[in-house]
Amino acid sequence: MTKYIVKRVLLSLVTLWLLVTIVFLMSWALPSDPARAILGPFADEKLVEDFRETFGLNDGFLEQYFRLLKGLVTFDFGLSYGTKQPVWDVLAPTLWRTAKLATLAMIITTPISIFAGLIAAKFRDRRLDRGIVLTGLATSSIPEFVTGTLLAVVFGVKLGWFKAVAIIPEGTPPLEQLNYLFLPAMALAIVYFGYIARMMRAGTIQAMDSDYTRTAAMKGLSSSQVMRKHVLRNAMAPTITVMSVQIGYLVSGIVGVEVVFNYPGFSQALLIAVKQKDLPVLQVAVIISALVYMVATLTADLIIAWLNPRIRLEMGN
């Protein structure tokens, strides 16, 4: 197992290095002059030169590249063009708010989706199954910001059950915060429902059709024992993979939802950065979300290996 973990972590580090390099190369492949773009065409040459000096834009290709790589270790990613604060200080406070929303969304969607997938598999090809599959297909193909907008219209504005604007006043007790966070979390949960439920259904059907399940049933185990010990355990593996991928994409999808509900997370920093052409903030945001994705998928792979000794042994060699 240790050998497997080491191997996977090393491979992930190679991928991380490559993707940071790709992101860095993008800014060189599309040569731009941020100093001019931000200060305007009529700005004093001296001002432009100062700007380039402050943000290290006069440094060479390799110097800037190694500075970015070093930042991955020290979390010193230089200064934001907009606020002149360190990039990490701009992003960090918004990140944990986004994490809070993402966690709530996963807590809502995971049990419901897994249950729906199980039910669909149990009633395979019957009307209930068709309904769940079709609902999943529809909800997962709609962009998160659209789902969020409709939820805000119906439950926020028309019915007034929840807050349509997710700006939480200072000092709101945690339970009352749910009132603000519920609709944005639901918007994400609805989109991810489809992926997880469909995967759970497929995994369960495969496990139910397999020889080991038939053997277990024939040797006289009760159906709940067969379900728990043989079907569920095996059906979880693909579901965990899909969920980990979803956590990665959650970072992307959450941007639209946060904007719809004016939630002061990650996306607010991003939209300001787009407006101010604040490339360092955008660059680091891309790298951080890629990192989240990689950590999530790596963790999922390790959990699956731990669940299934066959994979564990195969991968070790």
Next chain:
Amino acid sequence: MELEDVNAETAIEPALQSSSMMIDAAPNVLKQSLAERKQARKERWRLLRRRPGFIIGAVIVLFWAFCAAFAQYVVPYNPFDDRDKRHMPPSADHWFGTDQTGRDIFSRVLTGARDILLVAPIAAVLAVIMGTLLGMIMGYFRGWTDNILSRFVEAFLALPVVLVGLYVLTLASQSDFLQTISFNSRNILVIYVVAVLFTPIVARTVRAAVQGERDLDYVVSARLRGESSLFIMTREIFPNVTGPIIVELTVRIGYAIFTVATLSFLGVGIQPPSPDWGLTISDERAVLAAGIWWPVTFNALAIITLVVAVNLIADSIQAVYQK
């Protein structure tokens, strides 16, 4: 937001099955297999027409395609004309109400199909072309070529499409270089960005399909005949992996619509004064809290009908190819 792993694996099967029909590439067998392929195509089309999901999806997509092409000639009002009556609720005169500058929302929703139905499918087609080339090379040559390219594909897959879109489109908007090579239209830029970001995903699917083919007898015998790698890839392997590629194309079109709509909503995609749906939702969401629900709702419904329809088609095509 993707299900790539599932697609990649399930997509190989049909290719595997169809290729086993071809034992040798001798002319008479080739002719026979061409007839068989035509037969298989007919059969798939028959199965497809019997799926209600496909029919419903196709009708909706055709409706929006018609709107994209002709809506500007048939809508009751000019979608760009400002009027005094701002934010009027839906009425007999304005079925979907009016927006913040008094423009007729019904007319704007119908003409709003145009930009996204140009940008997203073109981006998806470009991504599939580039991804197929890359995937064929990776799958066919294996070894170091594949190893190195695979690492790059993996790195690209970890990049969140919407965030990279924000980054690259912001970068590009201030790049003199791009202005000089006539990237003056934002739509063209969005097409290129989405196409490049989708290419690695397509490449991975095609690579898996090619790997399923390359050791089969017909490829080995072509190699023994002394055919060039280019010939084997384009004439021997390619016809046998069209199934996964077609499935990939329909799935990609769905994701491209999803991505372009989100980028437009975030302000870096399709630009005003286009009546684009994502753009309109972004413009009108501020008045939602004041109870003005109609501008965002009808545009949201437009996006939903289009993406769900495209995904119904993609799902049906995938199911038919896997039979």
